[in-house]
Every structure is written in C-alpha cells, then in structure tokens.
Amino acid sequence: QQQVKQSPQSLIVQKGGISIINCAYENTAFDYFPWYQQFPGKGPALLIAIRPDVSEKKEGRFTISFNKSAKQFSLHIMDSQPGDSATYFCAASKGRRADGLTFGKGTHLIIQP
Amino acid sequence: DAGVTQSPTHLIKTRGQQVTLRCSPKSGHDTVSWYQQALGQGPQFIFQYYEEEERQRGNFPDRFSGHQFPNYSSELNVNALLLGDSALYLCASSLTGAEAFFGQGTRLTVV
Numbered sequence: 001q002q003q004v005k006q007s008p009q010s011l012i013v014q015k016g017g018i019s020i021i022n023c024a025y026e027n028t029a030f031d032y033f034p035w036y037q038q039f040p041g042k043g044p045a046l047l048i049a050i051r052p053d054v055s056e057k058k059e060g061r062f063t064i065s066f067n068k069s070a071k072q073f074s075l076h077i078m079d080s081q082p083g084d085s086a087t088y089f090c091a092a093s094k095g096r097r098a099d100g101l102t103f104g105k106g107t108h109l110i111i112q113p
Numbered sequence: 114d115a116g117v118t119q120s121p122t123h124l125i126k127t128r129g130q131q132v133t134l135r136c137s138p139k140s141g142h143d144t145v146s147w148y149q150q151a152l153g154q155g156p157q158f159i160f161q162y163y164e165e166e167e168r169q170r171g172n173f174p175d176r177f178s179g180h181q182f183p184n185y186s187s188e189l190n191v192n193a194l195l196l197g198d199s200a201l202y203l204c205a206s207s208l209t210g211a212e213a214f215f216g217q218g219t220r221l222t223v224v
Contacts, residue, residue: 043218
C-alpha cells in the first residue's frame, strides 16, 4: 500500500516557468510533510517542510501548499532554473520530524534553458 | 562541520553473502535512520536507532539488522543477500525532534 502518491513522474518546464509537483497521502496521522531534492549520485537534501496547521509556506522560490481536507500538498518552484533540474520527493511522517519518513516515488524535473 | 558520512561508497557482493554498511552522523546528532532506495524509486524506511536501541522499524525482514554505538555512529547489516537487495542505502541523522539530514549513500550491487 503506497501511503504517499506523487505526480507527475516526470516534468519538463521552460526556464523561468513554474514547476508544480503534487502529492496525496492516506494516513491522517501524518503531521509533518517535507520535500527533498536529489541530484544523481547524491543523497536527498531537505528543501522545505510544512505542518498541517498552516496552508502555505514559502522559502525563496519554493512554496508548499497544503490542503488538509483533501489530504494533498504540492511544491511550487517559481522562476525555475536549469540548476533546479533534479529528482524531487515528497514525504510524510507522524510524531517527531525525523521519524520513519514515508516517501513518494519521485518526480524527475528537467528545466530547459 | 562534516555532514553525514557513509562508507563504503560502492560495494559488490555475491548472493548469500553478508554485508555491513557504516554511517557517521552529523556532529551533534543522536538519532540515525537507514533507508533503502531502489533505482527510480523513493527511499524506503528500514529502521531508526536512538540511544543504541532500535526505536522504529519499517517493513523489512529480519535479515536487515543494525547497531548504534555510544558515539552515535551506526551500522546496517544485511544477511543472506538477495539480488533484490541491490540498491542505494541511505543513512540519515537527526537531533531528536528535528529534521533529518541524509548522507550520499552506499551503492550495493548483489550479483
């Protein structure tokens, strides 16, 4: 049973455009929702995270939107740059932030110059 | 300040063998988690260690075991290797209640 479903599997965006990746979860006990960025040959790096008591969080060009009733959250990358080309993972956990993260399957993002 | 370091970076083993992977957490972190990432997939949680004890475990068989040492470093052991165990094994460290930081991983190939 996949507890966090991520879409799309791959995404191509023009430089300067907005990249949008969506995730849906099933377990209502989840209360911490991070996004990770992974480059080839590297481990995932934390980008931004949100808790369900807020509907949006913004850090620089990265924004998380959260819809608790729909059990969905999304990552928006504004003014997308070629250096943003990577694989992005949404994740979720319950309790302490670092406890047993459940990851989506990932989105391979390509930003075309 | 060194981040999370894992060794070795690459490893090739034969089916049926045993393997030990090592992780040194980020300075000041007391909790270590291990994840398995198959090619083209998201990481899957194996288990977490805190105060030298397994605190939480994912859906992995008993062939996967671990250990945490007093200096917070950790080992992941896999017995009776299967071809399906081929993956990138990631270690993540954290300070209890805070975000997890990942190492670069150990690429294990079982032949």
